[in-house]
Amino acid sequence: MHLVLVGISHHTAPLALRERIGISRSMVPAVLDRLAGEGCDDAVLLSTCNRTEVYASTTDARRTGECVVQCLTEYRGVDRQSLDAALYVRTDADAARHLFRVAAGLDSLVVGEPEILGQVKDAYKTASDARGTGALINRLFHGAFAIGKRVRSETGLAEGAVSLSYAALTLARKIFGDLSTRHVVVFGAGEMARLCAIHFHGHVASTTIATRRTDRGDALAVEIGGGVTPWASRMDALLDADILVSATGATDVVVELAAMRRVLSARRGRPMFVIDLAVPRDVDPEVAKLEEAFLYNIDDLRGIVDENLAKRQDAVTRAEALVNDEVAAWLAWLRARAVVPTVVALRSRFERVRQAELDRLTPKLTGLGPEARARVDEITRLMVEKLLLTPTEQLKAIDDRETMASCSAALRRLFALDDDGPVSPTDAAAATPKPPRTPGEES
Amino acid sequence: MPLALLYLLAFSAYVWHFATRHPLIGRAATATLLGAVLVHTFQLGMYTMELGLPPMAGSAGAISTFVWMLAVAYLSIEVTTEERAIGVFVTPLLAVLQALVSRGTMPTDIPAYFAGPFVALHVGALLFAYASFALACVIGITYMLLFRELKTRTPGVFFQRLPSLQVLDQMNMRAVTIGWVLLTIGLAGGALWLRDAGVQSANDPRVPMMTATDPKILLAALTWVIYGLQLAFRRWASLTPRRAAWLSTLGFIVVLLNFLPVAYFFARSHNFA
Numbered sequence: 240m241h242l243v244l245v246g247i248s249h250h251t252a253p254l255a256l257r258e259r260i261g262i263s264r265s266m267v268p269a270v271l272d273r274l275a276g277e278g279c280d281d282a283v284l285l286s287t288c289n290r291t292e293v294y295a296s297t298t299d300a301r302r303t304g305e306c307v308v309q310c311l312t313e314y315r316g317v318d319r320q321s322l323d324a325a326l327y328v329r330t331d332a333d334a335a336r337h338l339f340r341v342a343a344g345l346d347s348l349v350v351g352e353p354e355i356l357g358q359v360k361d362a363y364k365t366a367s368d369a370r371g372t373g374a375l376i377n378r379l380f381h382g383a384f385a386i387g388k389r390v391r392s393e394t395g396l397a398e399g400a401v402s403l404s405y406a407a408l409t410l411a412r413k414i415f416g417d418l419s420t421r422h423v424v425v426f427g428a429g430e431m432a433r434l435c436a437i438h439f440h441g442h443v444a445s446t447t448i449a450t451r452r453t454d455r456g457d458a459l460a461v462e463i464g465g466g467v468t469p470w471a472s473r474m475d476a477l478l479d480a481d482i483l484v485s486a487t488g489a490t491d492v493v494v495e496l497a498a499m500r501r502v503l504s505a506r507r508g509r510p511m512f513v514i515d516l517a518v519p520r521d522v523d524p525e526v527a528k529l530e531e532a533f534l535y536n537i538d539d540l541r542g543i544v545d546e547n548l549a550k551r552q553d554a555v556t557r558a559e560a561l562v563n564d565e566v567a568a569w570l571a572w573l574r575a576r577a578v579v580p581t582v583v584a585l586r587s588r589f590e591r592v593r594q595a596e597l598d599r600l601t602p603k604l605t606g607l608g609p610e611a612r613a614r615v616d617e618i619t620r621l622m623v624e625k626l627l628l629t630p631t632e633q634l635k636a637i638d639d640r641e642t643m644a645s646c647s648a649a650l651r652r653l654f655a656l657d658d659d660g661p662v663s664p665t666d667a668a669a670a671t672p673k674p675p676r677t678p679g680e681e682s
Numbered sequence: 683m684p685l686a687l688l689y690l691l692a693f694s695a696y697v698w699h700f701a702t703r704h705p706l707i708g709r710a711a712t713a714t715l716l717g718a719v720l721v722h723t724f725q726l727g728m729y730t731m732e733l734g735l736p737p738m739a740g741s742a743g744a745i746s747t748f749v750w751m752l753a754v755a756y757l758s759i760e761v762t763t764e765e766r767a768i769g770v771f772v773t774p775l776l777a778v779l780q781a782l783v784s785r786g787t788m789p790t791d792i793p794a795y796f797a798g799p800f801v802a803l804h805v806g807a808l809l810f811a812y813a814s815f816a817l818a819c820v821i822g823i824t825y826m827l828l829f830r831e832l833k834t835r836t837p838g839v840f841f842q843r844l845p846s847l848q849v850l851d852q853m854n855m856r857a858v859t860i861g862w863v864l865l866t867i868g869l870a871g872g873a874l875w876l877r878d879a880g881v882q883s884a885n886d887p888r889v890p891m892m893t894a895t896d897p898k899i900l901l902a903a904l905t906w907v908i909y910g911l912q913l914a915f916r917r918w919a920s921l922t923p924r925r926a927a928w929l930s931t932l933g934f935i936v937v938l939l940n941f942l943p944v945a946y947f948f949a950r951s952h953n954f955a
Binding site: 410412413414416417504506507508527531533534535539 | 921
């Protein structure tokens with residue numbers, strides 16, 4: 240079994256291509272169904288503002304990779320040539336390392352940003368709920384969650400300006416200085432909007448939410464202690480705002496140039512910081528040309544990252560070492576999986592021998608009480624466990640596929656593991672203890 | 683020249699601080715500039731004790747006083763805002779102007795026309811006003827540099843080192859307000875002196891030239907109008923901070939024109955050197 244990763248990210252694709260290939264959360268199950276229809280039925284689709292990636296377990300990595308690319312191009316109507324230029328395909332250890340780096344925030348636009356771990360968890364849960372996931376994917380993603388948490392707690396990578404929200408906050412401070420008298424309006428109530436609203440709310444005078452989904456808007460307003468304004472009057476709310484965070488799931492422009500020009504004109508020259516975190520973009524890019532508007536989209540926030548990257552170089556080095564450990568652990572697990580049938584068969588064989596001997600000796604044990612018989616059962620079970628422990632560990636620890644396969648074959652042959660029948664007389668005889676010698680008997 | 687070297691030393695310290703942003707180096711830069719200002723104060727104080735008035739008559743004296751006022755104005759802003767990044771733009775101006783002074787001669791006595799109280803008020807207020815406008819100009823330029831980085835979404839060296847646009851805008855408007863008030867006082871002082879001069883210095887050939895058509899007086903009035911409009915539009919109309927920063931730069935260009943070429947080559951009313 241192999242692990243295959245096919246994807247694009249902010250490293251390889253511009254925002255325009257990511258917008259086109261991006262798949263919203265509600266569409267993910269349909270895409271997974273489509274992949275399953277093409278023979279790739281154990282996959283997780285991770286689609287965020289900065290990346291769209293498919294992780295799949297397969298026996299034919301090449302065919303699955305091609306199937307995923309074909310599915311993405313056809314589903315989103317993107318021409319193959321432009322996608323190929325931005326595409327990366329990785330397998331096995333490289334694919335696992337990539338996911339662990341993604342979960343740790345090492346591959347993020349803002350290194351160490353915390354949102355990505357939640358997005359990886361969501362992607363896994365969506366795939367589990369939609370079609371179920373196999374052992375390889377399960378182990379892989381649980382490893383990713385573990386390394387994501389470990390990196391953040393042990394390296395300090397998540398400290399400081401490591402999230403998009405914090406980068407936006409840094410920019411806001413560079414424009415307005417003290418934010419305690421400033422007013423924020425948030426368009427949207429999704430996860431990104433929520434995180435940004437929470438981040439800003441602790442530093443500004445007030446936060447107002449405007450969203451089409453009033454239930455989510457109300458819930459977010461309650462959560463952060465902000466206000467709500469109807470979606471229809473969202474532009475009016477900007478008259479008194481200093482910062483606009485737009486992160487809706489809309490496919491069309493939410494803030495048009497003409498509307499923004501009217502708002503800024505009514506604000507009598509006061510600057511406004513407009514943060515467009517949505518993909519596709521919510522704010523008409525032409526708004527950036529208005530003098531009073533400082534418009535930043537997700538890609539623009541990259542500039543803030545550079546300084547943080549330098550500061551976090553030490554943390555990144557430590558985090559990469561942890562990722563390497565996790566990749567090694569995952570690979571060991573993957574290798575060990577290959578010998579699991581042999582180990583299971585071996586244990587099963589020993590257990591049958593043990594049970595057969597206990598059954599054979601039952602008449603001789605009738606004199607024992609239930610407690611003593613239970614003790615005998617436990618002692619024999621522990622003996623078998625201890626006898627099998629070392630060979631099992633040694634077998635799993637072999638890091639060479641061929642050696643592992645030959646050892647596994649040797650065990651199968653020596654213990655006749657492929658024979659599912661009852662315990663042979665030879666085994667029983669071998670297992671039968673010799674009676675104690677009587678005095679005078681020749682040795 | 684040693685004073686110019688001290689300002690140059692302060693400039694070096696501010697450059698070092700700008701590059702490293704180390705707090706200790708920043709404090710050392712401030713201390714160096716403060717030391718230069720104290721030496722300068724002592725020097726001007728000695729002249730004042732000798733002459734009975736600050737040495738504002740003549741180009742060298744006026745420029746040296748201007749440099750001192752600019753340094754004091756900058757230090758007061760630095761102390762109140764704890765922002766040192768502007769120092770790297772102000773201190774070279776101080777060093778260059780003070781180096782120019784070292785090539786001229788400081789006044790050795792007080793001219794007769796300087797005796798009245800309104801002349802000292804006129805010259806002193808105008809010099810301080812111009813120092814404030816110089817500071818506003820430097821702050822305005824830094825505002826535009828940072829604005830450009832933020833607007834083009836390419837945060838760089840100014841993003842990392844300069845204070846926020848809001849702080850720079852406040853500094854700019856504060857400097858312009860102080861400068862404009864002093865300019866008004868200075869111009870009023872000049873007008874009052876002119877009223878008395880009509881009687882006391884009736885034979886001075888420069889006095890009849892002191893009309894609104896004189897280039898120096900015309901440019902001074904234009905400066906007053908530019909900064910006055912800047913303040914008014916910022917207060918009551920929708921003048922953006924960036925345009926205010928531009929006007930601070932434009933206004934100081936007019937000040938420089940008035941201070942140097944116009945005063946030397948065109949004006950006939952203020953040839954006191």
